[in-house]
Amino acid sequence: MKALLLYPQFPQSxxxxxxxxxxxxxxxxxxxLGIITVAALLPKEWEIRFCDRNVNLETEADWEWCNIVILSAMLVQKPDFHALIQKAVRLGKKVAVGGPYPTxxxxxxxxxxxxxLILDEGELTVPQFLAALNQGQEQGIxxxxxxxxxxxxxxxxxxLLKRDAYLMMAIQFSRGCPFNCEFCDIITLYGRKxxxxxxxxxxxxxxxxxxLGWRGxxxxxxxxxxxxxxNVKRFLRELIPWMKQHSYPFTFITEASVNLAEDEELLQLMNEAGFYAVFLGIETPDQESLQLTQKVQNTRSPLVQACQKINQAGILIYAGFILGFDGERPGAGEQIQAFVEQTxxxxxMxxxxxxxPNTALWNRLQKEQRLLENQGIGATEVGDQNTLMNFIPTRSIDEIARExxxxxxNLYEPRNYLRRCFQQCLSLGSLAGRKQTMQLSPGKALRLVVQLIWLQGLRQPEIRVQFWQQLWAILLTKPQVLNMYLGLCAAGEHFWEYRVLARQRITQQLGYDPLTVSALPQQEPVLVK
Incomplete structure (x- = not known):
């Protein structure tokens, strides 16, 4: 077999x-990571060509060469995923698909x-697919x-990767989550164990x-x-000596639940192993909303103190927040803004x-006849979370959109953003003598610094003074976080453009700009029968 493995493009997000x-x-x-793991499950005698279409596009010669096209996609990759299937069919190629979206x-x-359709987890379903191919089956689920x-x-x-095209590499240690958050599809896809x-x-x-030469x-x-x-502690105890032996070639970022703050030993092990950041699903500081959506792990201890404890362990925090929970009161957005500024x-995010689809939230709203008709699955239409709800909320859609x-x-106003980057870096505790992140190649690092100085240190008068004052303070008081700080500053260029895009998307859906026009009367939505 000659297999062309393609990873669809992501929209701007x-x-x-x-x-x-x-x-x-x-x-x-x-x-x-998913599709290159599938590549490892395919027979050794197969010929494989792989293209991540976010890095480089396949050629027409690749299409002519192959006799099967294999795709993996997440929900947000829907448009390009469908286009690739349709092109393969037009060219008379067999198409096999998998990943979270088809599943x-x-x-x-x-x-x-x-x-x-190679659904669920490939270790069990790729062999089924290969057996069906050997038996001459023309299709199958x-x-x-x-x-x-x-x-x-x-x-x-x-x-198979063009590694120098990526900001980070990726590995997976575990699948599944022990918690039961109502809106989350991870437990649906990968289970609670x-x-x-x-x-x-x-x-x-x-x-x-x-x-292979990766560093960073x-x-x-x-x-x-x-x-x-x-098991994660077992892994970290073996990772630490490996990292020391190899002079800390990597720095790590991962996702974790907020109860990380309750385990000082685990925080210390992550610090020593070279973890520089963690993404937390905070969702909302409102305790009632957390209880209702069954995110009880976030209610066990004060969230501000949890964030401070993780920072003190030398770990930067990224976090997700959500508007639109049932029972949410007016001002939830302002409450989130205050929490972000405090931490x-x-x-x-x-x-x-x-x-x-298939989450507990989806099933409950379906029973309550609150899912909206002809809304697809909301965020997948534009590829991000700046889409109005695909269900009838318990408060005004206009109010949620405005907040x-x-x-x-406000959060990504340049001065606010740079101030938080500065304060977060200063608040980090001991870095255990390790390097910090944003380890780009010397050429790429020089390019980034030069452009950052031009864009923020010279070109933008509203942040020029702040940029130099904060940079100088980092150099004098905490030079070990300089790489991290510069990386965060550079990322601001993306978010300042993104907030404009998000505002445009919401304006297009509402028919008016929520920041400049007072809320209009909400129309009665159509219920799914």
Whole structure:
């Protein structure tokens, strides 16, 4: 078989860092770990060509060469995913698809013309697909109710990547999350029992990246890295000596639940291993909303103190916030803004709640006949969280939209953003003698610094003085965080453009700009029957 593996393009979004990528001379933030793991599951005798379309496009010669096209996609990649299926069908190629989007909504892939749906987790369903091919089956849907033992997962084909085009590399240690948040589709896709790789298995992946020449940031893509705290500590205790032996070639970022702050030993191990940042799903500081959406792990201790404790362990915080929960009161957006300013979280991801397919929230709203007709699944239409709800909320849509746009606009006002970056870096505790992040190649690093000085230190009068004052203070008081600080400053160029895009998207959906026009009477939405 001659297999063309394609990863669809992402639309411009909060996490795409478009302007930052341009400044740094990079193409994409992260490589697609799922499809290069699928590549490792394919027979050795197959010929494989791989293109991440966010980095480089395949050629017409690639299309002519292959006899099967394999795609993996998330919900936000929907437009390009469908276009690629349709092109393959037009050219008479067989199409096999997998990933979170087809797994959640298989009918979409079938409607687009896909022949083989390799759903759920590939370790169990790729072998089913290969057996069907060997038997001459022309189509099929391959599923598994069981969850694979990830300690048996193959090493991803890192060799297929154009590694110098990415800001970070990626590995996975675990799948699944022990919590039960109503809006989250992770537990639907991967279950509530976190499954982990073996420490040496994960370190072998790090060694492979090291041997391929990668140095710099590395994202551990687990949806909750600390879901199995016993096993994650086992891994970190073996990772620390490896990192020391190799002179700290990587710095790590991952996602974790807020209860990380409750475990001082775990924080210390992460610090020593080289973790520089963690993404927390804070969602809202409102305790009633957290209880209602079953995010009870965020109610056990005060959230501000939890963030401060993580900072004191030398770990930068990224965080997600959501507007639109049931029972939410007016002013929820202002409450989130106040929380962000109090904790100095540099890059808060503020989104409007979407009911994702098959989640507990989706099922509840469906029973209550509150899902909106002809709204697709909301965020997937534009590829980000600046889409109005795909359900009827318990307060005015106009009010939620105004608080969302106003929140993004204020939080990413350049002076506010740079101040939080500065304060967050200063608040970090001991870095355990390790290097800090934003380890770009010397050429890319020089390019980024030169452009940053031009854009923020010279060109923009409203932040020019602030830029130099803060940079000088970092150099004098905490030079070990300089790389991190400069990276955060450069990312601001993306977010200052993104807030304009988000405002335009919401304005287009509402029919008016929520920051300049008073809210209009809300029309009665159409219910799904």
């Amino acid at each position: 909060f996490w795409s860092y478009d302007r930052f990528m341009e400044i740094a001379g990079l193409k994409a933030v992260l490589p697609p 959640s909504i298989p009918q979409d892939a079938l409607n687009a013309g896909a022949h083989y 391959f599923r598994s109710l069981e969850k694979p033992d990830v300690s048996q997962s193959p090493m991803p084909r890192f060799d 976190p499954r982990t790789k073996e420490p040496q298995q994960t370190i072998a992946e790090l060694q492979a990246l090291y041997d 940031s590395l994202f551990i893509v687990d949806d909750n890295f600390i879901g199995n705290q016993r 100095n979280i540099p890059q808060p 503020l989104g409007i709640l979407q009911a994702l 969302y746009v106003e929140g993004l606009w």
